[in-house]
Amino acid sequence: MxxxxxxxxxxxxxxxxxxxxxxxxxxxxxxxxxxxxxxxxxxxxxxxxTIPGKEDVVESSQENASETKEELKSEEIANEEESQTYIPPFFEDRDPIALAREIKKGESKALFCETVKQYSLPKRDPKISSLLYAFYDGIGFTECFWQKGALLVDSESNDLEWEEYEKDTIKELLPCLSRNKQKLYLPLSLNQNLFGLVCLTTKEKFSDSEIASHWESTLILSEKLLEKREYARALRDPKTSLFNKSHFYHTAKDKFYSQIRQTLVLLKFVKEKHSIEFAICLNEMIKKRGLNDSSLFQLEDSIVAGFIPNQNLDQFTYMMQSFVEELDELGYECELALGYSSPSEPNLKFDQWIKKAYISLENSILHNAA
Incomplete structure (x- = not known):
């Protein structure tokens, strides 16, 4: 008043x-x-x-903005930590033994498909309407690609539908004509190795005199398939398809002297039962999560190695825990011992780096036993 x-x-x-x-x-x-x-x-x-001044308004808005930024930053940190600790399920109720077989078969098929893409057959005969490439896994044949002209089209992974005598003839590494002579099956083989087949289809009919010329056209592709398989065998372990010990030491030197620091990790399956299948599944899990830029290495029957970038070590540890927990939920007992060795120590030599990882692994095994 x-x-x-x-x-x-x-x-x-x-x-x-x-x-x-x-x-x-x-x-x-x-x-x-x-x-x-x-x-x-x-x-x-x-x-x-009673109206606040300009300075008061600016100061108040700055305080509110800083508070908002702090809240958003804390939420981002919390979300980032949660995303690092959360590992999506890998097995998804699938049996690890059967899954390991599928993974190993899939890698062989992927190598076959990659080679076919690079060295597909030239379509020289105008009477050929299409070509079908099928992969052989040692048991049966699975469709991979359809070829029309120079175009390759992915096919569904269906088993090949044909007659029994046609299948037996291909397994004997010999070409085979269908009964109506509109399909010509040619084995992709070399040195008694059967990699797959290619099926030529025509709306007309193939004559017996055309078989030899078409079969000869598959020679280059068969040679490349053998070359790729032999190269893969030289680098990979025959049981797990992981990189072998020889390739490990070659890669380890590159990693040790690289400017990008990566930690050498050794993993031992304490109980050897199903260790081969577990190693195959673990390798696939690491590749899908993108934690390293290469496959794992099989050093001994139950010891595998890998190179993990330092920034991914925490996520790698969480992933190992998730892997063991998933196997336990599926009724499989898996106990892992881990050994680490970082090349960041000053004056550390290459052989000391490897030895340090083995010492760390031994300490982990003793700790688990205690």
Whole structure:
């Protein structure tokens, strides 16, 4: 009410002067209007004084912005930590033994498909309408590609539908014509190795004289398939298809002298039962998670090795725990011992780096036994 004290005094003095000197309704009206205007002016001034200044507004907005940034940063850190600790399931209720067989078969098929893409057969005979490539896994044949002209189209992984005599003839590494002579099956083989087959289809009919020329056209592809298989065998362990010990030492030297620091990790399956299948599944899990840039290495029957970038070590540890827990839920007992060795120590030599990892692995085995 203090804001209205001045207008009240102004109105009272004006009214007294009018009564004492001269009173008229006109002057009284002017006095009333002047008093109201004065009240409004004082009210406006008092309201403006309660509005915060520009500096206060800026300071308040900066404080709110900093608080918001801190909240968002803490949420991002929490989400990042949660994403690192959460490892999506790998097996998804699939049996690890059967899955290991599928993975190993899939790698052989992938090598076959990769070679076929690079060295597919040239379509020289206009009577050929299409070609079908099928992979042989030692038991049966699975479709891989359809070829029309120079175009290769992926096929569903269906078993080949044909007659028994056609299958037996191909397994004997010999070409075979279908009964209607519209399909010509040619084995992709060399040195008694059967890799797969290619099926030539025509709307007309193949003659017996055409078989030899078409079979000869598969020679280059068969040679490349044998070359790729032999190269893979030279680098990989025959049981697990992981890289072998010889390739490990070659790769380890490159990793040790590389500017990108990676930690050497040794893993031992304490119980050897199903260790081969577990190693195959573990290798596939690491590749799918993208934790390293290469496959694992099979050093001994139950010891595998890998090179993990230092920034991925925590996630790698969480993944190992998840791997063991998933196997336990599936009814498979798996106990892992881990050994680490980082090349970041000053004056550390290559052989000391390897030895340090083995010492760490031995300590882990003793710790688990205790």
């Amino acid at each position: 203090k804001r209205y004290l001045i207008p009240a005094i102004f109105f009272t003095i004006g009214l007294l002067l009018q009564v004492w000197l001269y009173f008229s309704w006109i002057t009284f009206g002017l006095l009333s209007v002047s008093t109201i205007l004065l009240s409004l002016l004082i009210f406006s001034i008092s309201e403006m004084s």
